[in-house]
Amino acid sequence: MNYNKKTVRDVDVGGKRILLRCDFNVPLDKATGAITSDKRITAALPTIQYLLENGAAVIACSHMGKPKGERKMELSLAPVAKRLGELLGREVMFAADTVGPDAKAKAEALKPGEVLLLENTRFEPGETKNDPELAKELASMAELYVSDAFGSVHRAHASTVGVAEFLPAVSGFLVARELEVMGKALDDPKRPFVAVLGGAKVSDKINVIGNLLTKADTVIIGGGMAYTFIKAQGGSIGTSLLEEDKQALALETLAAAQEKGVKLLLPVDTLAAKGFSADAQPVAMDVAAIPEDMMGLDIGPKTVELFCGALKGAGTVVWNGPMGVFEFDAFAGGTRAMARAIAESGAVSIVGGGDSAAAVEQMGYADRITHISTGGGASLEFLEGRELPGVACLQDR
Structure with a gap:
């Protein structure tokens, strides 16, 4: 297997909308729903900050847990959007769906230097089946795909593999470091x-x-x-x-x-x-x-x-x-x-x-x-x- 893959440094990201696959599958307190460890969020910061500093608009996506294609709101990424905003020191917009009207409208209005987080990719039944239609819908919101969720690269899902059929695909810093x-x-x-x-x-x-x-x-x-x-x-x-x-x-x-x-x-x-x-x-x-x-x-x-x-x-x-x-x-x-x-x-x-x-x-x-x-x-x-x-x-x- 070739580990020598292009990274965000090898492409021009300025002015582009980037679909960034993160690993925001963070542990939550069952009683309060609060994030108990934000390590996976902080791990994504270097790639996000690089993209923002170089004039990109970031559309982040991730799975959380195993909702099996159903909308289980206890597995919503809303708390992640809030915590990511705190860590970045800027607002992180949140879409109430993954590829629905809210996600599409917010992605289209996104300007360079802004961040949008989509709702849990596994709320979509086609995610774990690597459904090409879902991958196409995800890809339609962006011009470049960046993979930075090493914890998910062994799974052929729509948001980890399928989107690369429709967009140029490179790695973020986290995946690049693992491969190197x-x-x-x-x-x-x-x-x-x-x-x-x-x-x-x-x-x-x-x-x-x-x-x-x-x-x-x-x-x-x-x-x-x-x-x-x-x-x-x-x-x-x-x-x-x-x-x-x-x-x-x-x-x-x-x-x-x-x-x-x-x-x-x-x-x-x-x-x-x-x-x-x-x-x-x-x-x-x-x-x-x-x-x-x-x-x-x-x-x-x-x-x-x-x-x-x-x-x-x-x-x-x-x-x-x-x-x-x-x-x-x-x-x-x-x-x-x-x-x-x-x-x-x-x-x-x-x-x-x-x-x-x-x-x-x-x-x-x-x-x-x-x-x-x-x-x-x-x-x-x-x-x-x-x-x-x-x-x-x-x-x-």
Whole structure:
């Protein structure tokens, strides 16, 4: 896949109406409807400010939640328009529909230096079906399409892919940064290249592991999915997370790593407990000798030493997924240790996935990480080496 795509800097935006796809899928307080984190809004500011400073009129659009083609007003983008206006220090107009009369009239009247936010794209039944009619209607309001929602580029929807059939399409700064940093890490990494993978299921990450075995020097596997590998090798894992039907795949992966000369590291010890709860008492033990009535919930101290040691001297580190049940403080130590080690490694570091990013930010290491990816599913598909439809549709440089 070609990651070298045109950005807003490569085209003349002056005097043009720009359809800007953002990721404004922000968390809302269920009781009050208030935005609980505006990080995704602030992430869009550099692109919006650049467009405004260069004489463009910005028509922003985004999805929020999964209204499934219905107008669910608890998922309206109205609160986002208000917050975006506060952050920009200027009025952000809001359209009560996505491609209806209100959106069309406000888009037509929009002047350079002004911003309009359309209502939730997923209120339209055709959005997730990449309906060409909806894409055409969206595109009719603008002269250029800018993609800046990396979290949605793995989905072929009308507002992420369809509009590029009707308008010249380039990337905003957020998408450009993801392509530049993650593309280089995968295609031309500074070596040694260490990939750290965690999370619950082998099935979620098996394609990522397969792709990284062709690129990385060391692959570290932690989190719940590690127990399937341990069990496949004949270990006792008690009631730990297990994907019974993925054991053969785990053994094939271990064989593939050996064949390719890639070092694949698994936990050697674990913090286990008798139940899955925040107040469960952790006990350190051999990862392959967990009693029948206990489950592994985090990597143990010897594994922390092993995994962190493997990061020393790394040139590039990619991390996706926690090492344990990060939500429970007693079992967050492995994930925290990994965050610290990556921050202190001096490597080109890329962190993707909600829990990994949260660990890095909570511990105050965010400014020491080269790049924290904004897209969960998109980051995973990127690491799998899959073509991202919302990137493929952008103009090549």
